[in-house]
Amino acid sequence: MSELNIGLIGSGSISDSHLQAYRANPRAKLLAICDMNEERARNMAGKYDIPHVYTDYRELLANSDVQAVSICTWNNSHAAISIDALEAGKQVLCEKPLCITVDEALQMQQAVERTGNLLQVGYVRRHASNIAVLRKFIDAGELGEIYFAKASLIRRLGNPGGWFADKARSGGGPLIDIGVHVIDLCWYLMGRPKVKSVSGNIYAKLGNRSNIENYAFYQAADYDASFNTVEDMANALIRFENGASLMVDVSFSLHAKQNSALVNIYGDKGGAEIEPALSIVTERHNTILNIDPQITSPGFDFQGGFQNEIDHFVASCLDGVPPISPVEDGVEMIKILNAIYESAAEGREIHF
C-alpha cells in the first residue's frame, strides 16, 4: 500500500491542524469529511478539496475506500466513534483525551485487540521536535533515574465555554482538557511508570469569570456566558510504584498574576525544563551547567507537532511502525484523570 485514504470526523477548530498535516504528507489522500454541522463540513471540504462530505459518521465509515480516520469530535463521542471505526476496518487517530470514562477506555482497548486495527491517541506533545531532542538525552541515560516531575498550565481567564464548559460533553474542565497533555508528557518521559496512588483537589470558586472586561481570550463557537459545569482549577500529586512522583496544577480561571506554562522533569543525573523552552540542567567537573539546545523550535511548535503526529500515524498505518502513543497509554491516562476527580470528590487518596 503506497497511499492512505483519510476520513476526518469532526471538522471544528482542531481539524484544521490535522487536515493541513495530511495535505502536506505525500502518502495521505484526504477522501472524506464529516460533521453533524453540515455547513462546517462543507466549508472544510472546500478548503481542502475533499470529495465526500457526510453529516453522519456511520456513513463515512461505510465508505469502503476510507482506510484511516482522524476523530476530532467532542470528548463524549470519542469512544463510540472509535469503536465503530475499528469495527469497520479503519485505522484510528483519536484526539485527546481518549474518552471520558474508564469503562469506555477499556472498551476501546478491547476493540483494538478484537479487530487488530490501530488506535493512536492524539498526544501531540509527545511528537514535538524538542521532545525528540530531549528523548535522546534521556535514552542515553544522561538524566539518570527521573524521580520527580512538575507540570503547571495556568490560565487566569481562559474557560473556552461551549462544549468545553459542559461536563456532559467534555468530561470535565482544565484537568481533562489541558492537564491531560502535560500529565501524559511527564509520564511518557518518566518511562510510563505504574501508578500507585493519586491525591487530587478540584475547585469551582470563580466560574468562567464572564464578568471580566477588556481582556480577550479564546471562546468556543457556541460560547454561552451563563453556562458552565466544569471545575476552574485542579491540582494533584501522583505517586508511582517506583517511588517517583508528579505534581500538577492546571486552571481555566484563577487569580494568578499571569498565564503560565511549566513542565519540568528531574533525574538523579540531570533535569530538564520543557515549557516554555527546552533547557537541560546537569553537573560536570563539580560545576552546574544549564544547557540550552540550539534548535529551531526550543518550545512547543504547534503545527510542527501535528505534522510529526500525522506523519507518524500514516507511517504506522502503511509501514507498520509501532505507535508512539498506543491505546494502552490512553487508557492509563483516563484511569489517572478519573482517579484525580474521584479523590477530589471523596477527599481522600485513591490507591490503584
Ligand SMILES: NC(=O)c1ccc[n+]([C@@H]2O[C@H](COP(=O)([O-])OP(=O)(O)OC[C@H]3O[C@@H](n4cnc5c(N)ncnc54)[C@H](O)[C@@H]3O)[C@@H](O)[C@H]2O)c1
Ligand atoms: N491536541 C490538541 O492540542 C487539541 C487542541 C484542541 C482540541 N483538541 C481535541 O479535539 C477535539 C475537538 O476539539 P475542537 O476544539 O476542534 O472542538 P470544536 O467544537 O471546534 O469542533 C468539534 C466538532 O465536532 C463536531 N461533532 C461533535 N460530535 C460529533 C459527532 N458525533 N459526529 C459528527 N460531528 C461531531 C461538532 O459539530 C464540531 O464541529 C476534542 O476532543 C479536543 O479535546 C485537541
